[in-house]
Amino acid sequence: xxxxxxxxxxxLLLTACSGDWGWYVVDPTxxxxxxxxKFMISGLKYTVLLSVTxxxxxxxxxxxxxxxxxxxxxxxxxxxxxYVELVRAVPILVMILWVYYxxxxxxxxxxxxxxxxxxxxxxxxxxxxxxxxRAGIQSIDKGQYEASHTVALGYMDTMRFIILxxxxxRILPALGNQLVYMLxxxxxxxxxxxxxxxxxxxxxxxxxxxxxxxxxxxxxxYLLLILVVSAGVRWLERRWETDSLNK
Amino acid sequence: xxxxxKSQIDNQQIIQMRSVSKFFGTFQALNEVSIDVSLGERVVxxxxxxxxxxxxxxxxxxxxxxxxxxxxxxxxxxxxxxxSLQVIHDxxxxxxxxxxxxxxxxxxxNLTLGPVRSRNLSKSQATELAMQYLERVRIPEQAEKYPxxxxxxxxxxxxxxRSLCMEPKIMLFDEPTSALDPEMINEVxxxxxxxxxxxxxxxxxxxEMGFARRVADTMVFMDHGEIVELSxxxxxxxxxxxxxxxxxxxxxxxx
Ligand SMILES: Nc1ncnc2c1ncn2[C@@H]1O[C@H](COP(=O)(O)OP(=O)(O)O)[C@@H](O)[C@H]1O
Ligand SMILES: [Mg+2]
Numbered sequence: 001x002x003x004x005x006x007x008x009x010x011x012l013l014l015t016a017c018s019g020d021w022g023w024y025v026v027d028p029t030x031x032x033x034x035x036x037x038k039f040m041i042s043g044l045k046y047t048v049l050l051s052v053t054x055x056x057x058x059x060x061x062x063x064x065x066x067x068x069x070x071x072x073x074x075x076x077x078x079x080x081x082x083y084v085e086l087v088r089a090v091p092i093l094v095m096i097l098w099v100y101y102x103x104x105x106x107x108x109x110x111x112x113x114x115x116x117x118x119x120x121x122x123x124x125x126x127x128x129x130x131x132x133x134r135a136g137i138q139s140i141d142k143g144q145y146e147a148s149h150t151v152a153l154g155y156m157d158t159m160r161f162i163i164l165x166x167x168x169x170r171i172l173p174a175l176g177n178q179l180v181y182m183l184x185x186x187x188x189x190x191x192x193x194x195x196x197x198x199x200x201x202x203x204x205x206x207x208x209x210x211x212x213x214x215x216x217x218x219x220x221x222y223l224l225l226i227l228v229v230s231a232g233v234r235w236l237e238r239r240w241e242t243d244s245l246n247k
Numbered sequence: 248x249x250x251x252x253k254s255q256i257d258n259q260q261i262i263q264m265r266s267v268s269k270f271f272g273t274f275q276a277l278n279e280v281s282i283d284v285s286l287g288e289r290v291v292x293x294x295x296x297x298x299x300x301x302x303x304x305x306x307x308x309x310x311x312x313x314x315x316x317x318x319x320x321x322x323x324x325x326x327x328x329x330x331s332l333q334v335i336h337d338x339x340x341x342x343x344x345x346x347x348x349x350x351x352x353x354x355x356x357n358l359t360l361g362p363v364r365s366r367n368l369s370k371s372q373a374t375e376l377a378m379q380y381l382e383r384v385r386i387p388e389q390a391e392k393y394p395x396x397x398x399x400x401x402x403x404x405x406x407x408x409r410s411l412c413m414e415p416k417i418m419l420f421d422e423p424t425s426a427l428d429p430e431m432i433n434e435v436x437x438x439x440x441x442x443x444x445x446x447x448x449x450x451x452x453x454x455e456m457g458f459a460r461r462v463a464d465t466m467v468f469m470d471h472g473e474i475v476e477l478s479x480x481x482x483x484x485x486x487x488x489x490x491x492x493x494x495x496x497x498x499x500x501x502x
Contacts, residue, residue: 146310147347147406151361151413152336161360165351 062129176233340410400431
């Protein structure tokens with residue numbers, strides 16, 4: 001992966017010499033470029049904060065929606081289906097606009113750009129998290145519930161101590177994917193003025209008129225961020241794997 | 248567990264099943280089954296595959312809820328509600344063919360989780376109890392390992408110890424040695440014999456007839472969801488009443 005990155009950046013730098021490029025706007029060796037670059041990178045904090053907050057909330061909602069989906073009660077299962085189908089059908093951008101402009105009017109409250117973004121992203125993603133949790137929990141052997149019954153654990157304890165720890169380990173790769181997806185989708189929150197990576201790039205393009213270079217940097221920012229996150233998730237998986245084998 | 252005097256055994260019925268039927272859809276897995284088990288009695292259940300042996304003992308601890316008839320445990324009638332669960336949890340332990348240990352927990356954690364969460368023991372009390380039962384099943388040295396690191400025989404002994412940590416009055420065994428390699432069967436049976444000798448009330452589904460002869464007070468033969476033969480062990484092996492039972496014994500006993 002790092003090799004591909006190096007080749008890509010080398011290729012970009014080479015074509016940069018061919019004339020149409022104006023790397024000076026983001027060249028860290030000249031003062032103006034450095035300021036621009038810092039301006040762009042300053043959005044990173046919000047991209048990460050937004051995505052991480054949203055994913056945590058969406059995991060919690062996802063779990064709360066998944067559990068009724070596994071019930072023997074058909075109304076609870078129905079709630080799960082309706083929630084998943086409805087939420088999945090709404091485009092994320094529409095969800096963001098609706099939460100930011102619509103929801104405050106509906107509830108008579110004010111809502112910050114950050115929280116509107118978090119809520120919209122978390123809601124959108126929660127339907128997918130619910131499906132992931134449902135599949136993960138369903139993959140756990142029925143014998144685990146029966147054994148749990150024989151040591152007198154109730155539903156909550158069974159979930160907390162027996163089922164979820166095993167299910168989460170299995171769905172970790174899928175949860176990692178959702179985090180990556182969230183980091184990418186957070187760029188959409190720029191439309192309501194969230195000062196994250198994409199918004200910063202857009203603002204710079206307006207003042208500098210060098211979309212090619214600025215968006216290329218933006219692209220590399222996401223690429224790097226996501227490579228780092230993916231590596232982190234894989235590391236975590238490996239650690240859990242060896243934990244349960246070698247302890 | 249102290250030895251229970253014989254006189255007490257005779258008059259205290261800890262399990263009463265009366266005309267219990269269980270349906271899966273339209274298929275009748277149990278057909279009007281009745282059986283009484285006294286405190287301290289050892290019952291061995293055998294019969295062909297699919298005859299309803301598992302369903303019988305799973306109804307006793309309500310892993311399956313029976314459709315008709317009554318099941319009474321220690322004087323409490325089971326009705327599928329919350330109180331029934333409490334009665335089960337207080338009285339009945341179970342050991343499965345597939346062990347069903349919790350793979351993400353250590354042996355010790357497998358044993359202490361129930362006592363800590365549902366019997367309100369402190370961590371150290373539970374650990375002490377767990378070590379005591381691990382000694383009894385002869386694997387105290389495996390306490391910190393994970394189930395997958397143990398042999399099948401060791402895993403099943405952990406499963407037995409896990410149930411014993413709940414200090415039940417009744418232990419149910421559903422073919423506890425069927426999933427084991429032959430050389431590991433005896434280490435599990437030895438533990439079960441000791442348990443039987445300590446006075447535990449047991450219902451074992453098993454085809455280990457040597458074990459049955461040794462510990463069973465009562466033998467049950469099931470076929471097609473019915474109890475076909477229910478008799479005292481000696482009679483069961485020497486002169487069973489039913490033809491089907493005779494045939495079955497001929498098939499599984501060495502000639
Ligand atoms: N959960 C279930 N759903 C449908 N049929 C079942 C279920 N459990 C058991 N059965 C059926 O009930 C019959 C008795 O099963 P079981 O009690 O497991 O027999 P045994 O333990 O004697 O082999 C079998 O024919 C089996 O297919
Ligand atoms: Mg069976």
